[in-house]
Amino acid sequence: MPEQPSIREKRIRKITHLYYSKPEVQKAIFEFSKNREVSPRYFEGFGKRPDTLEYEGDVFSLVKKGATSFHCSEELWQDPLQIKTGMSEQELNELRIGWDLLIDIDSKYIDYSKIMAEIIIKMLRFHGIKNIGVKFSGSKGFHIIVPWKAFPKDINNVKTSDMFPEWPRIVMKYLIKTIERELIEKISNLTKPSKYIKDFQAPKEVMPDLILVSPRHLFRTPYSLHEKTALASVVLDADKISEFELKDADPMQVKIKKFMPDVKGGEAKELLVQALDWNRQATPEKKQRKDFDYKPIKLVNLSEKNFPPCIQNILKGIKDGKKRALFALINLFRSVGMEREELEQRIEDWNKKNKPQLRQGYIKSQLSWTYRKKPIMSPNCKEFYQGIGVCQPDTFCKFVKNPVNYVIKKNFMSNGKTIKTKKAS
Numbered sequence: 001m002p003e004q005p006s007i008r009e010k011r012i013r014k015i016t017h018l019y020y021s022k023p024e025v026q027k028a029i030f031e032f033s034k035n036r037e038v039s040p041r042y043f044e045g046f047g048k049r050p051d052t053l054e055y056e057g058d059v060f061s062l063v064k065k066g067a068t069s070f071h072c073s074e075e076l077w078q079d080p081l082q083i084k085t086g087m088s089e090q091e092l093n094e095l096r097i098g099w100d101l102l103i104d105i106d107s108k109y110i111d112y113s114k115i116m117a118e119i120i121i122k123m124l125r126f127h128g129i130k131n132i133g134v135k136f137s138g139s140k141g142f143h144i145i146v147p148w149k150a151f152p153k154d155i156n157n158v159k160t161s162d163m164f165p166e167w168p169r170i171v172m173k174y175l176i177k178t179i180e181r182e183l184i185e186k187i188s189n190l191t192k193p194s195k196y197i198k199d200f201q202a203p204k205e206v207m208p209d210l211i212l213v214s215p216r217h218l219f220r221t222p223y224s225l226h227e228k229t230a231l232a233s234v235v236l237d238a239d240k241i242s243e244f245e246l247k248d249a250d251p252m253q254v255k256i257k258k259f260m261p262d263v264k265g266g267e268a269k270e271l272l273v274q275a276l277d278w279n280r281q282a283t284p285e286k287k288q289r290k291d292f293d294y295k296p297i298k299l300v301n302l303s304e305k306n307f308p309p310c311i312q313n314i315l316k317g318i319k320d321g322k323k324r325a326l327f328a329l330i331n332l333f334r335s336v337g338m339e340r341e342e343l344e345q346r347i348e349d350w351n352k353k354n355k356p357q358l359r360q361g362y363i364k365s366q367l368s369w370t371y372r373k374k375p376i377m378s379p380n381c382k383e384f385y386q387g388i389g390v391c392q393p394d395t396f397c398k399f400v401k402n403p404v405n406y407v408i409k410k411n412f413m414s415n416g417k418t419i420k421t422k423k424a425s
Contacts, residue, residue, distance in 0.1 A: 040067035098148035104211035127271040131261035138226025150268035174275035222259040298337030306410035313390035317353025321388025334375035
């Protein structure tokens with residue numbers, strides 16, 4: 001005897017035909033699904049993979065066969081139907097034409113998800129991304145998208161399209177770490193009084209989380225229904241997330257909006273580069289010692305004339321690449337034993353020369369984060385500094401691979417044996 005459908009299944013199946021028969025819903029799902037792997041869900045189980053939508057009418061055809069929702073890939077493919085289980089990384093890279101950054105916020109509480117979404121959007125805009133897509137997940141979370149077009153096609157001769165899921169994962173981890181303190185403070189204020197107030201361990205049970213991407217990861221398409229709630233994954237205005245209510249996702253009342261925003265090419269370059277720089281600094285200490293094996297030191301009578309040309313150019317004030325420059329300065333100053341008070345004063349003096357200046361809040365957060373870890377060397381020469389337009393090698397540069405080496409050798413030549421070992425701080 002066949003198993004009887006549950007109340008939830010009856011509820012969603014009651015509306016699927018009526019809802020998905022709407023041409024505007026079919027069009028929204030179809031248009032977004034181009035160049036993506038698509039998999040319909042039949043309440044509990046997914047359909048065959050890989051699959052695609054060839055026509056708008058395919059949406060309703062699958063619904064008539066029992067489909068209740070539609071899910072698609074973050075990756076963009078030349079031909080999704082050529083994907084096969086067990087393909088090598090190289091084979092997948094040859095098929096992949098790009099990937100969108102899909103930020104999947106998940107929480108037990110919709111109000112917590114709203115707070116996280118708003119903070120992430122603020123952080124994306126701080127990194128120069130003006131055009132951001134947002135939609136309700138259909139349950140208690142949100143999906144935020146930064147389109148493939150917004151990312152640089154390569155960084156230091158590495159094809160961005162080949163770096164899935166590694167680079168989007170790094171961006172996600174960077175965002176999590178960057179927003180952590182503000183997120184906990186805002187949710188703590190929302191839930192006072194409770195055990196979750198400003199505690200970095202206790203909130204893990206209820207705090208919103210970002211779902212890390214994986215190869216061929218699928219997410220719910222815009223305007224697809226959700227099996228548990230029978231609500232639609234509706235598109236929202238990025239500035240009106242706090243106003244969203246579950247009733248706004250009533251499938252019988254939805255108004256179609258475009259999920260994929262119009263972006264400028266390279267709009268997300270700063271975010272990606274900053275995340276990659278952060279990841280380098282956040283590498284586990286064992287790996288840091290392998291890659292950057294040097295004794296902590298303290299230089300005596302340190303003069304700016306002993307800094308390499310790239311650092312001297314940065315210290316004059318720059319227009320572009322200020323966040324990367326800050327990263328380099330902090331690590332250089334710490335690597336040569338500069339005391340925190342002097343370091344912060346030098347950073348403040350430098351920032352006054354920038355037009356526009358970096359926000360004080362951002363500088364303080366970077367200083368706070370770096371002083372929770374051991375010093376590491378600043379980035380190696382050439383590509384990093386060429387990327388922010390400050391690399392102008394002098395005759396001494398060919399003898400070193402890193403600005404720290406440059407400063408140590410120049411300082412030694414200027415002052416004699418003035419290098420003292422210093423306990424790492």
